[in-house]
Amino acid sequence: MLTKTEKNFSILFIILLAFEIATSSIDSTASLNYIAKPALLISLIVYFYKQSNHINKTIKKFTLLALCFSLLGDILLMFVSQSQNFFIGGLIAFLTAHIFYVLVFLKQRNRSKRGTLFITLMLLYGTLLFYILKDTLGEMLLPVIMYMIVILTMATSAFLRKDQVVKYSFILVFIGAILFMISDSILALNKFYQPLPFSNFSIMFTYAFAQLFIVFGLLKQP
Structure with a gap:
């Protein structure tokens, strides 16, 4: 069950998400979207x-780094229309964020669980x-392969926390990692395959909601 604090923050978060989707749908280059x-x-x-004062200090530090690199990735991707370099920079930022999430999840992994299936x-x-x-990847073939390996590792490491x-x-x-x-x-298909x-x-x-669920989930662990 969600606590009162979690419910109140969830409402604020959903309002901010709706604001972001609305502003980007109207004009993704508008100044309001750069705020939203x-x-x-x-x-x-x-x-x-x-x-997060109650959780392990290393997990807290790595999670904050994952969130901060995600924020950096969000900011860089807002300027993709100006240069392809911003997309590459955003890719690197999110790659780093996923690596920090992997480190967080592995620190809480169940060493007896293999997760072969x-x-x-x-x-x-x-x-x-x-x-x-x-x-359709062209020169982005290797960066995308590397990114795919890391995000699949992130999802797997989230699964290995079971029990x-x-x-x-x-x-x-786990739901957050899958989301x-x-x-x-979806982003990869939309950019490299065909507009969706x-x-x-x-x-x-x-x-x-991936980020929200991961944060809520980590805070639930004593």
Whole structure:
């Protein structure tokens, strides 16, 4: 169950998300969107920082770094229309964020759990996505392969927390990791394969709730 603090923040977060989606749908280069998009992660960073005094200091530090690099990625991707270099910079920022999440999740991993079936499913998913994208990636082939490996590792490491942390913490973090993977997959398909309907909404919706669920889940672990 969500606490009163979590419910109040969730309402604020959803309002900010709706504001971001609305402003980007009207004009993604408008000044309001440059405020709305970073506001999501800034609010989450502040919330996590204030609510995380009870958790392991290393996990707190790595999670804050993951959120800060995600914020950097959000900011860089807002300027993609000006230069492709901003996309590459955003990719590197989110790659770094995923690595920090991997470090957080592995610190809480269940050492007795192998996760062979889940790893197989992730490999199949990654292979299918790569097969769809491979002919359109061009010079982005290696960076995208590296990114896919890291995000699949992030989802797998979230799964490996099972039975090592409290159930509610595991469920929220795992759902968040899967949503993050889905968000990045939609973004990749939309950019490299073909434009998808309602892509801005689906990318931001899954991304925002991915970050929210991961933060809530980590805070649930004593």
